[in-house]
Amino acid sequence: xxxxxxxxxxxxxxxxxxxxxxxxxxxxxxxxxxxxxxxxxxxxxxxxxxxxxxxxxxxxxxxxxxxxxxxxxxxxxxxxxxxxxxxxxxxxxxxxxxxxxxxxxxxxxxxxxxxxxxxxxxxxxxxxxxxxxxxxxxxxxxxxxxxxxxxxxxxxxxxxxxxxxxxxxxxxxxxxxxxxxxxxxxxxxxxxxxxxxxxxxxxxxxxxxxxxxxxxxxxxxxxxxxxxxxxxxxxxxxxxxxxxxxxxxxxxxxxxxxxxxxxxxxxxxxxxxxxxxxxxxxxxxxxxxxxxxxxxxxxxxxxxxxxxxxxxxxxxxxxxxxxxxxxxxxxxxxxxxxxxxxxxxxxxxxxxxxxxxxxxxxxxxxxxxxxxxxxxxxxxxxxxxxxxxxxxxxxxxxxxxxxxxxxxxxxxxxxxxxxxxxxxxxxxxxxxxxxxxxxxxxxxxxxxxxxxxxxxxxxxx
Numbered sequence: 001x002x003x004x005x006x007x008x009x010x011x012x013x014x015x016x017x018x019x020x021x022x023x024x025x026x027x028x029x030x031x032x033x034x035x036x037x038x039x040x041x042x043x044x045x046x047x048x049x050x051x052x053x054x055x056x057x058x059x060x061x062x063x064x065x066x067x068x069x070x071x072x073x074x075x076x077x078x079x080x081x082x083x084x085x086x087x088x089x090x091x092x093x094x095x096x097x098x099x100x101x102x103x104x105x106x107x108x109x110x111x112x113x114x115x116x117x118x119x120x121x122x123x124x125x126x127x128x129x130x131x132x133x134x135x136x137x138x139x140x141x142x143x144x145x146x147x148x149x150x151x152x153x154x155x156x157x158x159x160x161x162x163x164x165x166x167x168x169x170x171x172x173x174x175x176x177x178x179x180x181x182x183x184x185x186x187x188x189x190x191x192x193x194x195x196x197x198x199x200x201x202x203x204x205x206x207x208x209x210x211x212x213x214x215x216x217x218x219x220x221x222x223x224x225x226x227x228x229x230x231x232x233x234x235x236x237x238x239x240x241x242x243x244x245x246x247x248x249x250x251x252x253x254x255x256x257x258x259x260x261x262x263x264x265x266x267x268x269x270x271x272x273x274x275x276x277x278x279x280x281x282x283x284x285x286x287x288x289x290x291x292x293x294x295x296x297x298x299x300x301x302x303x304x305x306x307x308x309x310x311x312x313x314x315x316x317x318x319x320x321x322x323x324x325x326x327x328x329x330x331x332x333x334x335x336x337x338x339x340x341x342x343x344x345x346x347x348x349x350x351x352x353x354x355x356x357x358x359x360x361x362x363x364x365x366x367x368x369x370x371x372x373x374x375x376x377x378x379x380x381x382x383x384x385x386x387x388x389x390x391x392x393x394x395x396x397x398x399x400x401x402x403x404x405x406x407x408x409x410x411x412x413x414x415x416x417x418x419x420x421x422x423x424x425x426x427x428x429x430x431x432x433x434x435x436x437x438x439x440x441x442x443x444x445x446x447x448x449x450x451x452x453x454x455x456x457x458x459x460x461x
Contacts, residue, residue, distance in 0.1 A: 195312015
């Protein structure tokens with residue numbers, strides 16, 4: 001069984017006073033169902049779950065439309081053969097197959113406040129928009145779930161307890177054993193191919209065979225493509241699939257609609273991007289001026305770049321999954337900036353508590369001669385922190401320097417393949433007016449595999 005961090009939040013929800021109905025949102029096959037069904041066993045609880053997969057029971061959709069709570073609960077109880085005694089968790093899975101169930105959960109909760117209600121589904125935004133169903137405001141809590149993080153991957157490995165403890169306790173000024181660093185970099189290279197989809201991770205941990213993982217990835221990707229046909233047809237379906245195939249090859253590039261499809265109207269491409277973002281198989285990172293928090297207050301929605309759901313799926317779609325095991329472990333393997341960016345992006349997107357809507361920004365200054373771009377912007381305790389990603393052990397920081405000069409920011413983070421360190425950067429940089437100014441800031445350099453500790457370490461400086 002693969003442990004997921006969301007399990008502790010599910011426990012907090014269950015133990016809270018008068019919890020609201022809970023909806024877990026995320027792309028298909030990221031582990032939503034397993035996280036809920038494993039919940040009782042994780043805490044040695046006597047908790048009973050009534051599980052109902054709504055894709056397998058299409059006849060229930062009309063029942064949910066009735067909003068008759070007593071009748072619905074009676075039908076669920078007999079269908080699942082579970083007696084609805086006090087404390088039972090009613091789990092409605094694949095709720096996109098019957099979106100009206102989300103509205104009905106409000107009335108079921110009011111009718112039976114001694115029960116706990118959870119729903120999970122993918123493609124929810126698409127399904128709700130098609131049926132024009134509104135969700136009761138303030139009546140539900142939402143959790144957002146993505147693929148496994150690298151630290152969850154280490155937990156699944158089962159032999160990395162010391163390295164994981166090192167990652168979670170290291171602070172600037174501490175030493176970092178080179179042997180541990182080397183082993184973690186090797187595992188990082190494996191993760192860039194395996195990714196964080198639970199079935200792919202489980203297959204890799206069982207067989208240590210990259211080719212078997214590739215088959216799992218292909219199956220997941222084909223499932224996604226088949227899903228699109230449930231909610232789109234004709235030209236709209238073709239555009240969805242074109243965007244879906246385009247993103248992994250151009251992850252991290254500023255989106256220009258004509259590059260995706262030069263013969264289609266921008267509005268149609270934009271709609272496809274919005275649908276796939278709603279399905280959470282791709283996500284947008286939007287430009288922000290970065291002058292202060294909240295970053296979204298100074299965002300420019302028309303300027304954004306796209307990333308894929310998972311680095312392992314991206315590796316499959318770009319052909320990297322076909323490299324040999326020896327090539328994966330080769331020291332030159334992590335020389336793809338796009339893979340490194342994708343890895344950091346998906347971790348930053350889900351770095352907060354699962355009840356927070358995943359959101360991420362970057363900084364772009366377009367000039368006549370050259371552009372300046374900082375890969376990501378995050379905020380911690382009221383500070384805007386620029387984050388740069390380098391795939392190897394070195395790389396120029398010209399754009400980061402420009403950001404630090406303009407914003408007079410005292411602190412930045414760089415990810416690369418070096419052991420962690422904290423250094424003072426002093427640099428003379430032209431200001432565009434024929435003069436040079438001194439740029440001075442603290443730079444926290446972290447190996448890519450420490451991305452899960454970014455909030456803790458930023459708060460300590």
